[in-house]
Amino acid sequence: MIRRIPRVVRAGLVAGIVSVYLCLVGVVGSLVTDVVGRITVGRVVLSIPAILAGLVVARPRVVSGELRRSSVWAGVSSGAIVGLTTGALLAVFIGVVNLLGIETIRNVFIAVKPDLMSLLTFGHAGVVGSVLRIVAEVALGAVGGAIGATPDRIRVPTVIAATVVISLGLLRRIVHPALAQLGLRDDWLFSVVTLGLTWFGAVAVFVVAFVTTFAWRANSAAIVARTHRTPATERGVRLIVLAAIGGGLIALPFLVGSIFSQILGTVGIYVLLGLGLNIVVGYAGLLDLGYVAFFAVGAYTTAVLTGGSRVTTTGYAPPSFSLHLSFFVAIPIVVVVAALVGLLIGAPVLRLRGDYLAIVTLGFGEIARVLFSSDWLKGAFGGTQGMTAIPAAPIGNLNFRDTQHFYFLVLAFCLIALYISWRLADSRVGRAWNAMREDEQVAEAVGVSTVRYKLLAFAMGGAIGSLGGALFAVQVGALNNASFMLLVSITALAVVILGGMGSIPGVIVGALVLIGIPGVFSEFEQYRLLLYGAVLMAIMILRPQGLIPNIRRSQELEEEDVAQDKWAEAVTSDEHAASAASPLGEGAG
Amino acid sequence: MAEGTDLQAPPGPATARLGRLQRLPLRRLIQIVLAILIIGFVVLGTYKTLTLPPDERYDPSTWKAFVISGVAQGGIYALIALGYTLVYGVLRMINFAHGEVFMMGCFASFFFADAYANSGLLNRHPFYALAIIFAIAMLTSCLIAMLLERVAYRPLRNSPRLVPLITAIGASLFLQNTAFGFFGPQTQAYPVPDVLGGDRTWTILGITMQRIQVVVIVTAILAVIGLTLFISRTRTGRSIRAVAEDREIASLMGIDVDRTIMITFALGGLLAGIAGVQFGLTFGQVSPYIGFTPGIAAFTASVLGGIGSIGGAALGGLLLGLLQAVGPPLLFTGFNIPAPFQLQDVITFSVLVLVLIFRPGGILGSGEAEKV
């Protein structure tokens, strides 16, 4: 029965349900920073479902092997219908709330406040408000439909420009001081009253972004085609790109200031965790849900070895075992300890697969946290109060507690870990892991010792993860059990999954997205976990190979689908439609 | 690939046999050493605790209290574990979000229970009120479980095992924080009718337990019996077994696989809803976080008892409850470890590892290593 409802209405229903959900969960009502003029983040979020649904409905599709595009007018009208359905659902919601009374509903759904309702109804009570909302949704849906039906060369710049405008509106706190430091006036851009963008500024930024993207897309292919690409030039180009990235990385903390450097530092720590977990999950195929154990081992071992103190009610006390080594002398010891712990964790789980492995490793993660904060080991690790006064890895008179210096420390470690991961992937060990991952029994039969390689995976993955923990200890300088919850393991797993299992650039992208974006857009901090959950689900359902897939893994996951997707993408893109080449030309395999 | 393998043995037909022999002892050796360590610790700890001087020793009534508490908690774990095991049997996937299904059922029923308590209905006609409360919880949990299946798991039916597991983790995070956003982080007081109040007890077979504890244990027993009968006697139960056995063949035999899987999730949801209300009545609290830890515990329980086996889930739940309540005092007091209950996870997972070493499928599971 559900299938019979026209596609357009179905999209509208989904958008409507999502909109109501966003209202109920509190996102719309509580995000009250202004983005542009007086439009709050909440309002922007509320308009997204209708626009997206309109866009999806009006996009060119492949139906029975044939590419079907809609005209802009058709796109607008189908978008309008989507908006109508969404608006109807929202109107029903408003009606129900008005009928039962806000206070009654608020006893259950705490986010339903008068502010939210007036936002929905544009301040008008009764039927007028609902009608206004429906009209608004229709407009939004129509806009989405229009965007979806326009050719690529207009749609992509529009979406990108809109994203830039909204992001800029949220980043005032960072951009404004930077501009002020450069001596530039920015009151045309940022309103002093609302702390968001001015309308003029928003339009200006939009136009600039649109034109830039448009021009870039139109000409980039031509520019690239015009340069004669000999192997020598290729090499040269690559070196230049690499140097540019390198230079950028080094200059980054000075460009972005110390707050951002802090966020980058945390991103770097999760890159380390992700790289380590990537070895265990991505290369060796061992699902480890207790990765926080290595993080904790790294952190606490560093604290103990470099002279951190336990916290007691009478001040700081030395742990029962404590050295005052330099951080850089302690690191090799930390790595060795973590590798041993990896062997310890790996040994009991040698025969376990999949879900069993998951639950046991999860247990080990919890055990690690419990042990480090237990009263039993209070003398060694500080128990509940934890440890503090962890020295900040001094070299001479240089101190890494400063966020900009810390960034370089993290960068150095990340590069080392990247190098190790990259070399491992192509080595004999890496190939053995591939074999083990693809079919364990066959691997055994061919002579690959799964015992040895599983233990190796845990040891290496653990060693790299412990580096992340060591850096965390230096960054924050204090440890207690609140920092070592299961959430760390899940976040690390999400970083690896989102980026693409087994893919090194994927880990970096995953960390940037999952840690960097919430760090920068701190308005969303309270919904961070909700977003994690939604992102994990969406990625697994829509694109399980991750954002930057490792080719080999994605072949395992979706050989057919990957090929098919590439073909479909090629077929629906503008260049292809213009050249009317054969569908199998570009996209196969 | 040939150059990537161990080169210790000379090539030839002897390699295969020699290879397998070479590997087996190492893994086995490690596992046997581990098993000896764990069992040794258990025996030593138990001995030391039981031979403490009389003024430090636990007296029998204390042990009895530990056991009763463990069994009652195990009853709740068992009900949730049944849901895990049903889904696993059919889909070979762990529904990580099952704990949140349980929490949602508890929350939904809470609002009704609260309304009834305020109006006095809860104590005037407790049975009617409770019946409605249970029904609401079961309905909500059922719906959410089915929604999960339809939206998150069905598209991934044929994916490698890792994918639905991670989706389930994502779903768990999502549901938990949705409840957080909807209902707020505060712990709410779940109303308990006086009939089942904390100080009301029943004495069965000479053992005095709280009424609600009796209800939980009896429900768990009934659920196991009922579920076993359902699976073995009814037609739907047979189709569930068929789908669990081999999905392709079952669909070829004319069984509507989608519908059967949906029913399985619904069943698990029903049980989770019942567990939710019982949780609320036992502890008098509900919050968005109550699903997570019992979810993991029930997951552990079902693995312990043998995933895919109904009796195993119940046994695992019971065992886990006992391990959590009796384990720490039994094993750690003798060593004078302070705050032994902090380390209850150590016991739980060590026992789990021990069981999985010798019975990789769990206690009542298949005796052989799990096939990929």
Place this chain on the structure above:
Amino acid sequence: MRHRRWLTPLVLLGAFAMIAAACSNSTSAAGGSTSGGAAVDCNAAPGCVTVAAGAPIQIGTLLSVSGDNADLGNDSLYGVELGIDHLDGVFDGQAGQILNHPVQLQNEDDTCSAEGGQAGSTKLASNPDIVAVIGTSCSGAALGVADKTLGDKGIVLLSPSNTNPALTAPGTHNPYYFRTAHNDAIQGAVVADFAYQKLHAKTAATIHDESPYTEGLTTAFKNSFTAAAIGGQVVDEESIDSSQQSYTPVLTKIGQKSPDLLYGPDYTAECALILKQGRQVPGLANTAFMGSDGCYASNFIKLAGSAINGAYYSSPDLSAFDQKDFYTNEFLPAYKTLAGTAPISAFHAHAYDAVNLLAAAIEKAAVQNSDGSLTISRVALRDAVQSTTDFQGIVTKYTCSDTGDCATTVTIGVYQAPNLALEGGTGNGKPIFTETKTLQEALGTG
């Protein structure tokens, strides 16, 4: 292999990064520039803050405004806002001024964790115009983290709700850290006195929930209870996991020893469970149950049910506030107008007092220049706060000690349920036992 080509640049990059780090200078300034002020030496670290004429004085807040402890943080934030409002002498919703400069807040979240404290304090420390910070909410965010980050930059950190004794322990206390909240050593000592004097308890057991606040309190209690003056014995120290709900085994184990007092200064949900399950344990039939203000939440009595009757709770004695009339007649109504509800945590008034204490210190330390600007030497500000003596706040008279405790004389009250000042409580909400203790006394006995 083509990939090898990446190797060299990568390694060079790593080396270069390390060299760059060594050669780079920190770009975050340690303090403002100097003006023509005579008596202040703004060239010495940590320098001064210059507030231009008409520009606002920037004060930071680092409180737990999200997550589980949002009530505590928001409570304090409202207290801070009320403090700024009242700078002009009236609660009128209009912010007041210090030395003819308006006050502007930069609010950061400490998420009640060390990372949160670190991140938030770094953000504040990188703003060279921040004069001082009011925070943190949770001790874990301050200890060795925020107090160090801000202290290194010479920014005064004044906490309205940190109670962990370690923060002001001699030898490890950060010279720029102060607090208007009481030191838990005081509350622990009062509880011990109550147990000894009123309950005639000789044995006690404690339960903490693995969070720094509760464990600090149980340790403080133990120190005082087992000291020579009382000579009690703590027969069992247990801990519970806040993510679980079945505490009967722990309580049964404690019941084995049948202590006279069970002290569980935990958070609301756990307090309720300890009560309900503890009352069922035969061994605890003659045990008195006691908790602290961490147990308080608006629905605590509902959560605990009838099991709460007869249990005791310690908290700062709100009815013993020095300026009771002002508090009841002016402060509370203004709070309700601002927040929409009555105050939830005990520290809203401490936050208000913190603002006023800080304002007084700023007035004392700032140098007013002829052009209308202010120069505030960070060291002078710190000294001004440190030298606060008998500063009359709502809660008490504040005199800051050498180690940062400003609430050195505190009245802690013990209340008995159901006579609690919470929803569902009966009676007049007055304590059955109060004691005013100084920090010296508390530490002397502890």
